[in-house]
Amino acid sequence: MSSSARVLDAELLHRIASRAAGHDRDGSFPADDLDELRAAGYLAALVPEALGGWGLTLEQLTREQSRLAAAAPATALAVNMHLVWTAVAKTLHDRGDASLDFVLQEAAAGEVFAFGVSEAGNDLVLFGSTVEAAPRPDGSVAYTGTKTFTSLSPVWTRLGAFGLDTASADAPRIVWGFLDRDADGIEIVEDWDTLGQRATRSDTTRLHGAVVRADRVVRRLPPGPNPDPLIFGVFVNFEILLSSVYAGVAHRAVELAAEAAKRRSSLKLGGAPRSDDPDVRRRVATAAMLDDALDPQIRSLARDVDTAADHGPRWFAKASGLKVRVTEGAKAVVDQAILVGGGSGYAASSELSRLYRDVLAGAFNPSTADSALGTIASAVLGPPSS
Structure with a gap:
């Protein structure tokens, strides 16, 4: 990422994080979050600077979406849908197709897609x-x-x-x-x-x-699989940006697991922090190891979109495989973290409990594991003979 690239302000993320539990409890839409993100120009993060946006690359945006998701997963997932449309428009624009330029222009003007x-x-x-x-x-x-x-x-x-x-x-x-x-x-x-x-x-x-x-x-x-750039843009950008949200959930879960391990004490260890317990250390290390694998995959495929890399018919397999690996990996991270957090993490008011519920949604967002495996099998083996 260029040192001059725009990023979400840490204080803004702190305010968004402070409201997340209330919106989750009430099932209310985070209009306050969206207002602040719009005012900051984030809805136009991918829009070229010449059109009034931040001018981020897709790779840069995945980093910001992970940061936003660590603060408030539902806010990040909701905004993600708008950002996917701007990503599709940018993908086409970068390849000389102006058919969705109005999306970039209107996003810069404050419209929500x-x-x-x-x-x-x-x-x-x-x-x-x-x-x-x-x-x-x-x-x-x-x-x-x-x-x-x-x-x-x-x-x-x-x-x-x-x-x-x-x-x-x-x-x-x-x-x-x-x-x-x-x-x-x-x-x-x-x-x-x-x-x-x-x-x-x-x-x-x-x-x-x-x-x-x-x-x-x-x-x-025509119905069915289609090489049209719009279909490519929708599918690939959706999977990459969705993955960045769930990676952010995993990143926050590791932070919370480490905090819980240091905060909780152990009678077995004579009052020492649970972070001295070999079993707890192993769980936190497992979560961190799984978490470390998420960002490089996302950034790599996003960079390939930015640079118009040629994966031919493997693009759909790569994108759907990324989504499944990241969402399943993120769930495995949260599984470890919530066990480290102990019984208090089972309370509905616990942030780890909220992350646990939020990360489960990844299994229902397309592509599903079954769909992704079918796509990958066809890419590697060709279509079924019958």
Whole structure:
């Protein structure tokens, strides 16, 4: 990272961390966090300086997202969805494709982009859809259907989404576009009541003929795997930035484990701190060793995006594999940390307890382990013969 690169202020992160437990307890959206992050310019962290942003690389942003996640995992995960869209736009922009430059410009102006991708029962994810995308004579598209896990639900102003057009002459086509918040036919169902990552407010979004303007329809693609740069950008940036959030959870868990080991005393050791207990030392060392492996993987793949490295068809395998390794590794770190913390860590008010609940969400974020293994198998062995 360049010494001149912008970073999140330590005092800002401290304030965000001080509010995290309350937002988790209440299941409330961290609007105060978002306001401060927006004021600091963080929503435009990836936007080139010439367009009014910080001008960070993806590699640099992964570091900042990990720092933010260590302070407040749910805030980081929610903001992550906005940052993914700016990362996609930057990836295309860097490769000479200006079709999403408006995302960069509007992010710099304060707009908040949300991810309208997940659909219940859609295990094709990016390559299929249960949402209808009905073309209109003026080139606009009306979306009808349901999107789940729409983080930033209380505050987003732009929703990047897709649906399936089955009516046009070239149908079927997956149609990608960006909805404005004030479009008719958008219903947000406040149903986000989860074990962890509660403050993301990833409520369900129902679309009732909600219209994307013609100038915001950005792709019409055949269903199924597709080499289009937009699909590449969405998949790879999502996995990398998601991984950076869960790495931040792991980093904080190691810190808390070390603090607990030094704070707690042991009758067995004559009142000495638990950090002198060989079993505790082994658990903390195990957590730290697992944690040390996370950042290098993330930074390496992010750097490859920044430099347009050519991994060919292995890109999807590399990105999905990274996400699974990091989220599973982060959970293993938190597992060790919470045992070091002892019974007090089991209290609902404990930060380690909150991290434990938050890290579990990584298993449900795409790509799942099964999906990633299928992708990697196809990359290494080729598609199944039957």
